[in-house]
Amino acid sequence: MPDDIQPPAREPVLQVERRDYTQLAPEGRARVQPMRGFDPIYTDIVDYIVRCTHRIWDERDVGLIYTHYTHNCVLYGTTGTLYTREEVVRDTIQRLVSFPERRGMATQVIWRGDEDEGFYTSHLVTGTGRHTQNGHLGPATGRTFTSRTVADCMIHENKIYREWVVADTLAIIQQLGLDGWAFADRMARAAFDKGLLSIDIGENRRLIGQMPPEAEPDLSIAHNDLERDTLRWMHEVWNGRMFGRIKDVYAPNCQYHGPLMVELYGQAAVIHQTLGLIGSIPDGAFMPQHICSTPSEEGGIKIAVRWILEGHHMGYGILQALGEPTGKRLQVMGMTHLHVKDGKVVDEWRVYDELSLMMQVRLAQMAGMA
Template identity: 70%
Template sequence: MSSTEATNKAPAVPEKNSVKALKDEPVLQVERRDFVDLVPEKRPRVQSLRGFDDCYTDIVDYIVRCTHKIWDERDVGLIYSHYTHNCVLYNALGTLYNREQVVQDTLQRLIAFPERRGMATQVIWNGNDVDGFYTSHLVTGSGRHTQHSHLGKPTNRTFVTRTVADCMIHENKIYREWVVSDNMSLMKQLGLDTDRIAFDMAKEQFDKGFRVMDIGENGRMLGQYPPEMECDVSLAHTDTEEQCLRWLHEIFNRRMFGKIKEVYAPNVQWHGPLMKELYGTAAVTHQTLALVGMIPDGAWLPQHICSNPCDEGGVKVAVRWIIEGHHLGYGELGRPTGERLFVMGMSHYHIVNGKIVDEWIVYDHLALLAQIKLGQMEDA
């Protein structure tokens, strides 16, 4: 049994200070369950959760239930009991450094989109209640733009977008979080001027004194040597995770795009930025080339990986990654500007019989456009 499979089983001993023994059943999985089955009222605790509120039965229940309470039930104040006072929240164009900033940011988003509903698409996790948990929560959000906000007057248009939130959790509190949303897709669906929105985002950062740090080298190659044949797999916990990291290194850093046809199933489904829904290895190759082509000197670096055996068969893997490079190629961002770019990305993979049958990938073109405009402000 792999370490991930082991952590996905209920522990054999009762939780400390618990009156009742833990029920011997696996941690919840999201994909085939209705919402009410993900947040059951009378389900006994199945996983040791020292320090967590009594209502949570396992770590998936925790992340789905508290997200719903905060965003859909409007109990924003739960952030005070579910985040540490000095939590750090990272996104592609800025970082929040304390809990009160998280509260204020949540309020602003609720004001703009009060009808938005964020539906859990899947939760991939690892860890335990001693060392801490890590969850990667893919959310499909839909709603309507009905209120005046930082985006201007309401458009009354509907939208659907994807977001991934990766959280580090210990004793009921999130102490570090990475959030990536497909904001370019949202703005386009609302019919807003993406150039203006990106400029406003950049101007806000510029006025606060933030500047682009371009160190030139990004580490993809050492001097005049080619990219490394082998990748660092120290992040991996299982053979499947190690293999996934090797595939991604070969594709993104060694530019061996033919690998896609080898490791993706012929009928793969690809769920990507701008809410694209594509099929087959040719489409995956095209979209991968589109990303790398915009940043042709980009270095791909994994930051975290976790996985769980899947009720549907196979394994689901979550990878948090970055690409650092420069806007030297054409694509969604227009004519090359040479500005430094930092891509924060999240990918979920469903791997069955050694092949990727589904990929969900989220990164934000709007944040990249804002980075370009921030660099241009500095150059002016």
């Protein structure tokens, strides 16, 4: 090729926010990034995770799990872990039985990686549906629901080999008019009958012995300065209890999208939601597990953080479904998506499942009685 002729520019990887589903699963689009081993239908990693999720869940082609998950995949959920592909198939079928009209709409995908190291995607989904069939939630209620889920996947050559799913299940239970504690009891009994006495045991890692919280977070999981800065202020807020830092990093008109489909506005609302979660778990230790970021067509950067909050139910806060403090050990698996624009957080999506915490309280009570 002559020096004065440039090769055609490669089309950028898809983004979700401004596109209809037909644009996210295009026909006839050329592949825009190297994806060795992926099915030819997928043109980039966002197309892959949005399209295959749609095909499996909305088109009901559950059998695609056999070509899109490894046989020994591990799926970490808020109420338990699946260790095989066949368990993922069975679990998917059971959920689809109760909600024939369910649709999961991609809200955004934040990702990193390449065909050599593999890809990591954090996929925020807004799900809607109607409970029209008897199934794992009991007799059909006919009611509708809307909830948020984040699924983080590790993918190599067309197959997901590790996945973390945080679904706001209590939001669904409440909208259907069902008894959350009845479901918590059932899940706790199933875990107890398997010999489990708790979800997690061990010393709280926020305070080692009698030492104060560590001044600096572990930044080894970050990939750039913005991710490092994010981990720093999260550590100050969650582990240092410097809740006022939120007003320094969030825009005054920020929007907060929280569990139970809460929609709030402003710095004070974010401060209260964060303070309230720690209020319910006063000794909670916040531990980020993964962070990644991608530029946004809306301007700024989108950041995804997967985290764990561990402690004990020793206070009052926003976890009102738990009732009076029980002192029981709790582990919150959470996902946070942030939109940073002009140096400030303008949107936060925070997802965790209070039903999982209710189950943990019940399991600890069963263990105590035993």
